[in-house]
Amino acid sequence: MSFTLETTDMDLGDTPIENIFINDFMPMANGTYVKVYLLGYKYAHDRDEKIEVNNQIIAKHLEIPLEDVLRAWDFWESKGIIKKIAVNEEDKYNYKVKFLNLKQLYIKNNLSLFNNKEETIKKPKSITPQDLIDANQIPAINKMFNRIDDIMRRQTQTTEKQKILSWIQDYNMNPDVIEKAFSYGVERKGVRNINYIEGIIRNWYDSGLTNMETVIEHFRTQDEKFYRYQKVMRALGFDNRTISQGEMKVIDKWFEEYKFSLEMVLKGCESSSKTANPSVNYIDGVLKSWNEKNIKTLEDIEEKDKPKEKKEYKVAKPSQIKNVPLKTRFHNFQQRSDKYTAEELDNIVENIARKKREAYNQKAKGEV
Structure with missing residues (x-):
């Protein structure tokens, strides 16, 4: 059983x-x-x-x-x-x-x-050179290191890369968030120091900013200028390129001098699709034109930025065109036959024909 x-x-x-x-x-x-x-x-x-x-x-x-x-x-x-x-x-x-x-x-x-003893929970293990070699085989991490080199304008050292890699482990940060921390530290704060960037990472971690969505939202509320730069560069397809100080000044002008909203600026960025080489300066030309025309809303674009109408030239239809012959000095020429009647012309032709026959016969007889 x-x-x-x-x-x-x-x-x-x-x-x-x-x-x-x-x-x-x-x-x-x-x-x-x-x-x-x-x-x-x-x-x-x-x-x-x-x-x-x-x-x-x-x-x-x-x-x-x-x-x-x-x-x-x-x-x-x-x-x-x-x-x-x-x-x-x-x-x-x-x-x-x-x-x-x-x-x-x-x-x-x-x-x-x-009891003032050591904590039982283990401390995070340090990153070894072999860990760095293995991590570089992962496309997202390899891309992160390449972008950091581009932002820092120099090759990062092995020890620095090990430290950066430890942030993924210690702070649970995604590679794209670490890229953004370097971009923010260098472009916005003007600091190219690994320890300073780690401070940004630590502050973001303490604030719960561990993915790009929360970081971008943080920029929107805490650093509006940097948020604008990111939105404009992304609209132009340059979100993986470092923004220059000159480009920052141009973008600031759109908001502070022209008083455009972010919606209007992003609408202007759409015109970049019309050129093979989009740039901040190209968009500056578009927004400068709108400012001069006092275009401040999307509705104004439809009303005040219409393309100029081309003049229409009337072309005569084929049925309306008369075939007028071209006049030359020969149009006043009168044929000799105009002063003879039909009967007189017949007599003249007959006489000419008769004389040709007589001349032919004489030639045949050897008289000529």
């Missing part, structure tokens, strides 16, 4: 998640890292030995690159809430993940603070 439970075809179970994770750890991570943690935690909670799970399966299930899964485990390990247990020393990507009990960590952490 035995007892069994019927199982369902669908997964209708529950996975309990500790509130410590939701309250303390989830806000510091991006969405991808959270999804990897939750799916891995679910597999760990199921405890079904028949189900074999690895990082490739997680990547396929979440429809994300394998590199994102590996970075997620590195991130959570740096926060001290999981442990990676190596299975094969030769294969660094093949490891087991052990989820630590967050309540127990919390208690130990508070006890250690109370």
Whole structure:
């Protein structure tokens, strides 16, 4: 005799998640890292030995690159809430993940603070040269380093790149956000210093600005000028190019001297599609023309910036054109026949013909 439970075809179970994770750890991570943690935690909670799970399966299930899964485990390990247990020393990507009990960590952490001992949660590991080599194989990170070199106007050193790479780990910053921090520090503040840029990154992290949407919104409310520069350059297709001081002055003129709204400026930027080489100076010509015509709204463009009408020249229809012959000095010539009658002309022709016959006959007889 035995007892069994019927199982369902669908997964209708529950996975309990500790509130410590939701309250303390989830806000510091991006969405991808959270999804990897939750799916891995679910597999760990199921405890079904028949189900074999690895990082490739997680990547396929979440429809994300394998590199994102590996970075997620590195991130959570740096926060001290999981442990990676190596299975094969030769294969660094093949490891087991052990989820630590967050309540127990919390208690130990508070006890250690109370007893002035070291914190239990591990400190983030430092970036090694090999980590830098591996990271450069990721297109987004490689692009980030190239853009930083362009913004800084010099080649960043290996130690600087290691430090920049650590920001992704320590502050959970996406590469495009780090690019924007360099752009903001150099273009807006005029500072080309790695430590200064890290200060910007730290302030953004403390303010919850960890993705481009929140950073751009922050510019809109806290630094309107820089927000304008970014919107104009993006409208012109130059969002990956450093803006010059001269271009900043021209853009400032549109708002401060011409008093144009951002909507009007972006409308002017649309005219860049008419030229093969769009530029801030080209748009300046368009907006200067609008300012001179007192065009201040989109409605004014329709009314006051219409193209000049071309003069229409009347062309006579083919049926209206008369064929008048060209007159020359020969039009006054009168034929000799005009003064003879028809009967007189017949006699003249007959006499000419008769004389030709007589001349021919005489020639034939040898008289001529």
